[in-house]
Amino acid sequence: MIWQTWRQHRAEASVAAFILVVVSAVMVAVGNAARSRAHLLGLPGCLSSHGDCSNALEQMHQHFHTIPPITGSLIAVPLLAGMFWAAPLVSREYEAGTHRLAWTQSVAPLRWITTKLILIFSVLALAALVLGILAAWTLSPLSPAFGGRYNSTLYDIQGVVPVACMLFALALGVATSALIRRTIPAMAVTLVGYAAARIPVHFFRAHLAPFARYSATVPVRALTDRPGGSPQSLGAATLPPGAWVNSVSITDSAGHSIATGGGNLGLLLHFCPDAKPDSAGNIHVTSACQRVLDSSTVHETVLYHPSSHFWLLQAVESTLFLGLAAVLVTVAVLVVTGRHPV
């Protein structure tokens, strides 16, 4: 069965190995270039001393702005494996009639499918792991300049999530292949199913682990005096670097929430309800109003994920997709061994 699996899939394996080698080489090269550039700009020292590194970060961004869109295309790798390797796995046997050949040798269909799945899944999971770890290494000097590693074009291709995605895409491909028994429709369903499962994750990913909470009582002045600032910027500025802010809420001392939109406008209107913007959009702050602002404090609460939550979030998301993969693999095995009409 091992020989048969190799002989039947050596073309796919060669393509996968070629892609892995090329992508790895490119990532090593990019990672080295990014490291030396960051070193040249003094970024590592600057970031660890919590100083203002915006200039260096801007230069990193300028220099490497083409990289994240390119590496971001790696999110398609599991999908391609699912469509072009897993989706034909069972259906092409049905299409060629060779299931009647394969499943009437002295090898039980259960062993046929489990051997194939174990070999193909473990090889591709290993490849995804290599790419995931390599991507984490390559992108670590870049991520501060591109919105941190929680940025989803960076997040999805790093760490263990790519492994879980790979196994999920393969399981989806095999299950649809066994159920539909036709390769092209199975590929189409794999494409749609994978997108349908992965896209929503971007909207609820932050809620996969409990947030860290930053809360502080600050004078209103501290917010309004920041030039061009908005209430969010205070929270973000005081958080550790690389934090992923989910929500900022501000309440007054009585516990009433204050709208945080529109720069400081919400804050002004809360404390000075009579203030009205004039025709030019400026607000004239009366001295009475100024006194209220000067004497008031607000309570600020920020929900966020510090960069230390990275692996926790990755683990939860991976577990979720590994669970889905396990269900789909079970379906595929049951269909193949269930001796449904052939």
Place this chain on the structure above:
Amino acid sequence: MNAAVQVTGAGRRYGDFWALRDCTLSLPSGSITAVVGPNGAGKTTLLNMLVGLLPASEGELRVFGEPPSAKAEFLAQVGFLAQECPLYKEYTVADMLRFGRAMNPRWDDDLARARLAAAKVPLDRRAGKLSGGQRAQVALALAVAKRPQLLLLDEPLAALDPVARRDFLKTLLDSAVATGMTIVLSSHLVGELARFCDHLIVIRDGRLRLVGELDQLVGEHLWVGGTAEQTGRLPSGVEVLSRVRHERHTKLLVRSPEPLLSPELTVGPVDVEELVLAYLESPDLGPDLHDVSIGGLS
């Protein structure tokens, strides 16, 4: 003799449609059986059930006393040559042999190579580029080298030209003689199989029409000729399968368990093809008699 195949009341249903129903038969070990019937009669269903690819909707099947299953121990003793002789197109013939070796613990590589050499099939050619006859020979070599005790072949001759058919049957017969395995093969033609088989199953519209030992079946069936009056006075127990009227003369194909001795009737033997045709044509056996009228007499 031990029954290699024992089927009792087996049937297979797809929704409301019965592909095969009330199938009861017993085939002795070492026998060679032809399953004959038109396309869609239920031959493939029967063979797929015997090899365990298709579960029965009702009834019971036993192959060497065991119900067909997807277990390796069962599969090891049954060889199967599926319809259209499926092979992996991108594999060379040598790869197909390697496949056979990898997938079968009792694989006889020398036997497979000898068969293919005799059939002049090049080992380095891709299966997708083989002729129909070569393809069938490779599929047969795979099935035989597995050393099964029962070999099932589903329409192996369908796509072959007469020479390839003869070669294929020769290879099959040689293997049968050498190994003593039980063989069941289906076909929609009976001609070439007649010399080759010792058992016959005629199947139509999902029902078995005729099952038995070939010589016995041929012996039991007779052409009987005489006037309408004479042929109307047949002894009880004689079953009329078809009737041909020709002016005053009537010719009947009958099944008679006893030898039919009558001074007033002309009695002649029936050949296998006539026999099969009679069972394939008669809409049903027994009361609904198939009536053929010739010569303008209603």
